Amino acid sequence: MRKIQMVDLQGQYNGIKEEVNKAIEEVLTTSAYINGPQVKAFQSELEAYLGVKHVIPCANGTDALQICMMGLGLKPGDEVITADFTFAATVEVIALLGLTPVLVDVEPDSFNIDIAAVEKAITPKTKAIVPVHLFGQCANMEALMALAEKHGLYVIEDNAQAIGANYIFKDGSKRKSGTLGHVASTSFFPSKNLGCYGDGGAIFTNDDELAHTLRGMVNHGMYERYHHDVVGVNSRLDSIQAGVLRAKLPHLDTYNAKRQMAAAKYDMAFAGQEHIVVPAKKTNCDKTCTACTCHVYHQYTLRILNGTRDALVQHLNENNVPCGVYYPIPLHRQKAYVDDRYNEADFTVTNQLVQEVISLPMHTELDDEQIKYITDLVINFVNKH
Numbered sequence: 019m020r021k022i023q024m025v026d027l028q029g030q031y032n033g034i035k036e037e038v039n040k041a042i043e044e045v046l047t048t049s050a051y052i053n054g055p056q057v058k059a060f061q062s063e064l065e066a067y068l069g070v071k072h073v074i075p076c077a078n079g080t081d082a083l084q085i086c087m088m089g090l091g092l093k094p095g096d097e098v099i100t101a102d103f104t105f106a107a108t109v110e111v112i113a114l115l116g117l118t119p120v121l122v123d124v125e126p127d128s129f130n131i132d133i134a135a136v137e138k139a140i141t142p143k144t145k146a147i148v149p150v151h152l153f154g155q156c157a158n159m160e161a162l163m164a165l166a167e168k169h170g171l172y173v174i175e176d177n178a179q180a181i182g183a184n185y186i187f188k189d190g191s192k193r194k195s196g197t198l199g200h201v202a203s204t205s206f207f208p209s210k211n212l213g214c215y216g217d218g219g220a221i222f223t224n225d226d227e228l229a230h231t232l233r234g235m236v237n238h239g240m241y242e243r244y245h246h247d248v249v250g251v252n253s254r255l256d257s258i259q260a261g262v263l264r265a266k267l268p269h270l271d272t273y274n275a276k277r278q279m280a281a282a283k284y285d286m287a288f289a290g291q292e293h294i295v296v297p298a299k300k301t302n303c304d305k306t307c308t309a310c311t312c313h314v315y316h317q318y319t320l321r322i323l324n325g326t327r328d329a330l331v332q333h334l335n336e337n338n339v340p341c342g343v344y345y346p347i348p349l350h351r352q353k354a355y356v357d358d359r360y361n362e363a364d365f366t367v368t369n370q371l372v373q374e375v376i377s378l379p380m381h382t383e384l385d386d387e388q389i390k391y392i393t394d395l396v397i398n399f400v401n402k403h
């Protein structure tokens with residue numbers, strides 16, 4: 019059996035070596051390392067893929083989130099609501115800009131932001147909501163957008179983990195994740211579903227005026243050379259990374275389908291296990307949907323109900339199966355973000371999830387033998403305890 023990896027970037031590269039090497043060589047021969055033609059071309063290709071009017075490339079997903087908030091004109095004192103159960107980048111940029119983060123609980127089945135909790139947290143100071151499409155599946159965007167509209171709030175989608183996922187509305191229409199709110203951010207960190215070979219990120223929006231503002235903001239607040247109209251940042255996607263992303267974008271749907279196939283095999287193996295909950299697919303499409311593209315499994319995350327999660331992590335590691343705990347501490351209990359306003363009773367789901375979740379190897383190169391080895395280990399261990 020091939021060595022099991024959490025993410026197999028080498029295996030994936032081997033399959034697209036020629037395209038990627040050619041793309042990198044093209045940048046090297048033209049020496050247009052910054053803002054080369056590859057960046058512009060990738061921007062257009064991603065706009066076409068997503069069906070969105072504007073893609074604004076930038077340096078990474080954290081910058082993308084920050085620049086979204088700057089572009090919307092959020093000011094110190096404004097409250098921004100986001101999920102308690104996510105990677106820290108989301109709350110970090112809110113705090114860095116002097117805005118007030120307001121963390122709320124998530125749903126136990128999808129791990130995504132709980133709309134009722136968002137509604138409860140809205141105050142006259144609330145200006146924006148940041149749903150994170152966690153582990154590859156969109157938050158309940160239809161309900162969230164309705165709530166945002168009712169209260170006049172911006173919605174910034176953190177799409178770092180869900181690029182390529184579809185969202186299906188109640189009427190059956192479909193749109194890509196990251197094109198559902200007012201603006202969205204994404205990351206091209208190597209292990210993301212569409213990853214480059216370094217750092218990269220982007221912002222998406224259908225709003226022409228906001229797009230114009232953002233394009234200047236990523237470039238030192240310049241709209242005309244050496245005229246600085248607003249305080250901006252320096253946040254660029256470099257040409258080599260854009261070349262890599264151009265080579266990989268045409269494979270994104272196939273890659274996501276491979277993740278879905280691996281997830282389906284995991285689901286099947288774990289079916290009927292009383293102590294194991296497989297990740298829920300929450301979609302408005304009918305139950306007979308065979309090729310569900312609503313979840314792109316950035317992570318495949320189980321809940322282990324009988325208190326053996328930590329022992330299972332150790333057992334898997336001892337048997338050469340890497341795994342992850344995303345995330346082990348709720349943001350409201352992280353030292354940097356503790357706040358007297360928070361009440362533990364409002365975070366019952368996150369507080370439970372941090373003790374139960376475990377993410378198994380998930381990537382485009384998993385084979386049946388590896389999946390069987392992993393699922394046998396998990397099932398035997400959890401049932402023995």
Ligand SMILES: *Cc1c(COP(=O)(O)O)cnc(C)c1O
Pocket residue numbers: 078079080081104105107108150176178179204205206207217218219
């Ligand atoms: C990866 C990630 C980010 C940050 O992306 P970087 O490119 O590493 O800055 C932000 N939010 C979420 C949910 C992520 O998973």
